[in-house]
Amino acid sequence: MRYTTYLFDFDYTLADSSKGIVTCFQNVLHQYGYTEVSDEEIKRTIGKTLDDSFALLTSISDPTQIEEFKKAYGLEANQHMTINTRFFPESVEVLTRLKDQDAKLGIISTKYRFRILDFLKETFPSDFFDIIIGGEDVSAHKPSPEGLLKAIEQLGVSVQDVLYIGDSTVDAETAQAASVDFAGVLRGMTTREELESYPHAKIMTNLNGLLDNRASFR
Numbered sequence: 001m002r003y004t005t006y007l008f009d010f011d012y013t014l015a016d017s018s019k020g021i022v023t024c025f026q027n028v029l030h031q032y033g034y035t036e037v038s039d040e041e042i043k044r045t046i047g048k049t050l051d052d053s054f055a056l057l058t059s060i061s062d063p064t065q066i067e068e069f070k071k072a073y074g075l076e077a078n079q080h081m082t083i084n085t086r087f088f089p090e091s092v093e094v095l096t097r098l099k100d101q102d103a104k105l106g107i108i109s110t111k112y113r114f115r116i117l118d119f120l121k122e123t124f125p126s127d128f129f130d131i132i133i134g135g136e137d138v139s140a141h142k143p144s145p146e147g148l149l150k151a152i153e154q155l156g157v158s159v160q161d162v163l164y165i166g167d168s169t170v171d172a173e174t175a176q177a178a179s180v181d182f183a184g185v186l187r188g189m190t191t192r193e194e195l196e197s198y199p200h201a202k203i204m205t206n207l208n209g210l211l212d213n214r215a216s217f218r
Helices: 018-031 039-043 050-058 063-080 091-100 113-120 146-155 169-177 192-196
Strands: 005-008 104-108 131-133 162-166 181-185 202-204
Touching: 005 146, 018 039, 018 050, 018 063, 039 050, 050 063, 091 104, 104 146, 113 131, 131 146, 146 169, 162 169, 169 181, 169 192, 181 192, 192 202
Parallel strands: 005 104, 005 162, 104 131, 162 181, 181 202
Antiparallel strands: none
């Protein structure tokens, strides 16, 4: 049985925005005197909320200071994020082929929706995705299933017909919490072994795996 609905994480799943993310974090961290944080450490926070990422990178938990970091990050992101984000080579073709097969498509991400839309507008018409839920659209971020379940409800589909595709253990936990099938893609910083430790329909080297032997998912 084929899935009718494909919901995607964004960063390290559909697109690589790591250059923009690293640039923004490093600019903010250097502004506040944190000069020893490596690019790899920053990349390992991709997919987490800004609150959690700054807390991990600075060991600061004070909400007022974290909020100051976030405001500074937002200013940096306005300059550096979209121009430093690129689709992975197969993403556009895979999405287009799924759409041509009448699949419903959506994005569930901790990234702000307006930034995702700003990036997508250069490639897809505004109605290409059936739903996009960003960090500003939920009260609890992944691995809470809130965003995923909100998308399923608004699309009017059954959880049995949904596949959630992501690159991280947070994505795998999110799918598990929503009782939705999960497909892992090895584009980010998470290993195959880490993803395979969670319930999954498939672990793929890239998104082309969604088009290969689709019946084998079940």
